[in-house]
Amino acid sequence: MAWTVNGETIEESAVRAEMEKLRPRYEQVFADMPAEARETQLTEWSRENLIEGILLKQAARREFKSTPPEAIEDAWKQFVAQAGGMEGCLRHMGLAAGQEAAAREQFVDRLQIERLTQRIASAVAVPSDKEILRHFEKYRDRYTIPEMVRVRHIVKHPKAEEEAEGIRMEMEKIREELENGKADFAQVAEKHSDCPDHGGDLGFFPRGQMVPEFEDVVFMMQNGAISKVFQTRFGLHIAQVTDRREAVPCSLSQVREAIVRELQEQARQKALEKFIDGEKAKAVIIER
Incomplete structure (x- = not known):
């Protein structure tokens, strides 16, 4: 079984690889779930992870297609140097010798996805005093x-x-x-x-x-x-x-900065989820 996302294929082998990456933490958190149900959910979550990753990659490629090639090349050279050369770069990315082109492509995609998520996060507003106070009063026992x-x-x-x-x-x-x-x-x-x-x-x-x-x-x-x-x-x-x-008990002034960080992180996550949901609604996703 495989899936296509706007024409890009996700093979079943990729889903299995994602499952094995998630499995250690997943089985620890959901240890009480019946084994069959746990495996079904893990499969679904792994597939969704891959679909969402492809949607982000495709959106980032569209948004940053005009990025100057020299800027990408400079970032790539810096990444390879930090990895200790091409051999270290391939090892870091889990690729074999001869896959230099694939490594560069993956790096560029990651770079553009990072820029996209930063752009989405930058649009998140600073929480208001009212929101901060409401959060503090709701979760006072935590502080x-x-x-x-x-x-x-x-x-x-x-x-x-x-x-x-x-x-x-x-x-x-x-x-x-x-x-x-x-x-x-x-x-x-x-x-x-x-x-x-x-x-x-x-x-x-x-x-x-x-x-x-x-x-x-x-x-x-x-x-x-x-x-x-x-x-x-x-x-x-x-x-x-x-x-x-x-x-x-802490006073609001003592924990205000921590609350602001928490609320902003929650808002960034919601903004990213909303963006992905929008991309998913427009996408052509086919199981075959």
Whole structure:
């Protein structure tokens, strides 16, 4: 089975290649979908990707057909030079020796498509104050400085499984001394930890920056408390929370620039989709 888009053919092999390119991420996102339905949708999406790509290419060729040849040649030479020569250029584009003409054609198409999408994006207006405020109020929960803790720790990395028990016993002894006030945490970290910098101080961090098994312990601790010896994928730890910052809602002024960027990106995407829909409505697309 194949398709033509304004006379340009999409072979089934191209659809299969697009499917394999999309598959890793696609199957991760849609893992819960029945396999047969997932494969059908992946096929349809891959075909649509190729159709839309051809429509953009055809539109870009029409719009920029008067581009001076010398400007294209200069851009092509610069691209080849940045790739380390023609061999590197072909490798970068997934082409074989002898396909230099195809590489140049693909490059020119990409260059013109980029210019077309930039032209479409440039027509997008800056969001108004009203739009910014409406977005902020609708998604206020997203604009929060999350809870953070400041933690210092002592960690040991057993080099072999047989060392683990001995290291755990050593860590238990260290913890007892810390708990009884017989030792200073920072000094012990500098002397015994495999990560001794700054007395084991990790600074402030929110959830999501450390491994889950570390965060599960420290975010449940009270300030000043010393944890039991616990294990993560990195080794055995003793942790102490030295400070905590509760979650704080952001003000509009703090996130205004981020909202503007987000709204503009959404508007650019909608403008591009609208453009492609318009091209698709005019196109002759035939399945054969």
